[in-house]
Amino acid sequence: MTDSSPALSEERAAVADACRRLGAEGLLIGTAGNVSVRVEDRVAITATGAILAELTPDQVTVVDLDGEIVTGGLLPTSELDLHLGVYHRYGAGAVVHTHAPMATALSLVLDELPCVHYQLLALGGTVRVAPYATFGTPELAESVLTALEGRSAALMANHGAVTHAPTLDKAVEHALLLEWACGVYQRAAALGQPRVLDEQQQIAVIEAALARNYGTTQSAPSAQEGTR
Ligand SMILES: [Zn+2]
Numbered sequence: 071m072t073d074s075s076p077a078l079s080e081e082r083a084a085v086a087d088a089c090r091r092l093g094a095e096g097l098l099i100g101t102a103g104n105v106s107v108r109v110e111d112r113v114a115i116t117a118t119g120a121i122l123a124e125l126t127p128d129q130v131t132v133v134d135l136d137g138e139i140v141t142g143g144l145l146p147t148s149e150l151d152l153h154l155g156v157y158h159r160y161g162a163g164a165v166v167h168t169h170a171p172m173a174t175a176l177s178l179v180l181d182e183l184p185c186v187h188y189q190l191l192a193l194g195g196t197v198r199v200a201p202y203a204t205f206g207t208p209e210l211a212e213s214v215l216t217a218l219e220g221r222s223a224a225l226m227a228n229h230g231a232v233t234h235a236p237t238l239d240k241a242v243e244h245a246l247l248l249e250w251a252c253g254v255y256q257r258a259a260a261l262g263q264p265r266v267l268d269e270q271q272q273i274a275v276i277e278a279a280l281a282r283n284y285g286t287t288q289s290a291p292s293a294q295e296g297t298r
Pocket residue numbers: 102103149167168169205229230
């Protein structure tokens with residue numbers, strides 16, 4: 071993403087790509103959910119009412135950080151305040167909000183998704199469930215922003231999920247990871263009481279990940295670049 075022109079044409083296309091991918095993965099259903107990416111003080115964000123799994127770049131509107139439309143002929147999502155709040159408070163680069171089935175199901179019954187798998191540490195560990203408020207309201211945005219403190223993901227009670235990250239690709243990855251973890255928890259909870267990683271186990275994972283540069287491909291000692 072190097073296009074920093076006010077039109078954000080590359081970013082609008084990237085948001086449309088991300089929505090189609092999340093739709094194909096079953097996380098964005100119909101018009102429910104929204105995705106945005108920020109470049110400095112401009113935000114490319116999905117339009118309200120658009121079918122997200124079929125989204126095209128012209129269904130992505132560009133706004134400034136006050137929510138004023140800069141480029142695009144369609145009104146932005148009704149959760150604009152939530153997205154802008156995440157940018158203002160956490161300096162994120164991208165935000166994904168879904169009504170993904172597993173995440174939404176858990177949001178009906180849990181107060182938090184415990185840290186039952188070490189991959190959840192990529193989201194900050196335990197994922198809080200933000201108290202319910204009507205969609206599109208400042209109350210909902212505030213509730214979710216509070217739940218995101220120190221985290222890159224939150225569940226939204228009786229509503230869905232939100233993730234953020236420095237980049238759009240990473241925010242999408244976080245959304246997929248959260249949905250996977252919710253599915254794992256749901257299956258486990260049907261069988262018994264899921265074990266939770268304690269603080270010591272979580273710290274050990276973070277130390278091991280830092281030591282091994284976890285999550286990136288790495289050349290084997292004998293490998294030569296370009297040969298495998
Ligand atoms: Zn929603």
